[in-house]
Amino acid sequence: MMQPAIASENLSKSFGPVAAVDGLTLSVDHGEIFGLVGPDGAGKTTTMRLLTSIMDPDSGQARVCGRDTVSEAEAVKERIGYMSQRFGLYPDLSVMENMEFYADIYGVPRKGRAEKIERLLSFSNLTPFKKRHAGNLSGGMKQKLGLACALIHTPEVLFLDEPTNGVDPASRRDFWRILYQLLKEKVTIFVSTAYLDEAERCNRIGLMHEGRLMALGTPGQVKKLMRGSIVEVRAARPRQAKEILKKSLPDAEVGLFGDRVHVVTDTPENTEAETIRILSKAGVEVSGARLIEPSLEDVFVSVLGKDGGRRE
Numbered sequence: 001m002m003q004p005a006i007a008s009e010n011l012s013k014s015f016g017p018v019a020a021v022d023g024l025t026l027s028v029d030h031g032e033i034f035g036l037v038g039p040d041g042a043g044k045t046t047t048m049r050l051l052t053s054i055m056d057p058d059s060g061q062a063r064v065c066g067r068d069t070v071s072e073a074e075a076v077k078e079r080i081g082y083m084s085q086r087f088g089l090y091p092d093l094s095v096m097e098n099m100e101f102y103a104d105i106y107g108v109p110r111k112g113r114a115e116k117i118e119r120l121l122s123f124s125n126l127t128p129f130k131k132r133h134a135g136n137l138s139g140g141m142k143q144k145l146g147l148a149c150a151l152i153h154t155p156e157v158l159f160l161d162e163p164t165n166g167v168d169p170a171s172r173r174d175f176w177r178i179l180y181q182l183l184k185e186k187v188t189i190f191v192s193t194a195y196l197d198e199a200e201r202c203n204r205i206g207l208m209h210e211g212r213l214m215a216l217g218t219p220g221q222v223k224k225l226m227r228g229s230i231v232e233v234r235a236a237r238p239r240q241a242k243e244i245l246k247k248s249l250p251d252a253e254v255g256l257f258g259d260r261v262h263v264v265t266d267t268p269e270n271t272e273a274e275t276i277r278i279l280s281k282a283g284v285e286v287s288g289a290r291l292i293e294p295s296l297e298d299v300f301v302s303v304l305g306k307d308g309g310r311r312e
């Protein structure tokens with residue numbers, strides 16, 4: 001039987017009193033795109049560092065491409081690509097020179113190297129910019145160059161730590177198109193993100209909070225973990241509507257999602273009518289209340305608590 005691309009068992013790492021990664025057990029198959037989702041400080045970066053053999057765990061173990069991340073760290077590093085949050089691009093070097101630099105670092109053979117760089121530049125739509133200094137690229141283009149550099153040695157597994165953080169929506173879509181192309185070429189992708197719309201695009205996701213996996217499965221399976229139903233309320237003054245509903249419905253969970261108020265309840269039929277009644281009585285104009293399918297964001301709030309699970 002083929003080994004999974006990534007397999008970890010009870011992987012743990014603490015920094016003083018903080019359990020950054022706490023008993024992480026998961027496995028990712030070849031050709032899969034797996035999303036690690038969680039708020040800032042959840043332990044995503046530490047997980048990446050453990051799986052990419054940059055840091056050793058305190059306990060537990062992990063195998064990547066069939067190799068142990070501690071005793072066979074070099075073999076792991078040869079087979080993976082890693083784009084960290086502070087991926088080192090050289091601003092004074094051109095796009096092309098950055099690629100050359102990483103090709104040297106990874107020991108990519110001279111023979112066939114030029115073709116490979118050309119192919120990666122074209123793949124990431126950077127060919128027209130190959131002479132431009134990396135420092136003068138837009139945020140989205142920098143991320144694409146980072147990706148191209150992480151792919152220079154044809155890795156089997158690609159680790160991407162919040163690759164689209166702070167990138168505009170159009171560039172994020174563009175970046176994901178490239179990731180899907182890579183999947184077609186049978187690269188396994190392990191990506192962390194704080195964006196839930198991106199999590200929806202993964203084959204499977206792990207929801208991480210305070211170093212632990214709170215949920216693991218396809219986005220559809222994770223959504224089924226949601227307790228209760230959601231009534232979405234559209235009101236003229238959503239913030240005020242949220243506060244009023246919070247006070248009037250102490251047993252329900254009330255949150256603001258964009259300009260909509262979500263009320264989590266076990267009795268959706270009653271709640272639909274009740275929210276309209278409560279808000280109308282308080283003088284807040286309501287244009288509708290209806291039962292909706294939970295999004296991953298709803299699940300996130302329901303699993304992690306009202307603050308979204310941020311660790312200070």
Ligand SMILES: Nc1ncnc2c1ncn2[C@@H]1O[C@H](COP(=O)(O)OP(=O)(O)OP(=O)(O)O)[C@@H](O)[C@H]1O
Nearest residue numbers: 015018020038039040041042043044045046047311
């Ligand atoms: N080198 C370190 N020394 C001390 N504490 C650390 C170190 N690295 C991480 N931590 C702590 O471990 C916890 C998890 O951090 P980690 O960076 O893995 O989370 P994250 O989910 O990647 O968040 P972010 O997106 O902000 O990087 C945090 O409380 C963080 O402060």
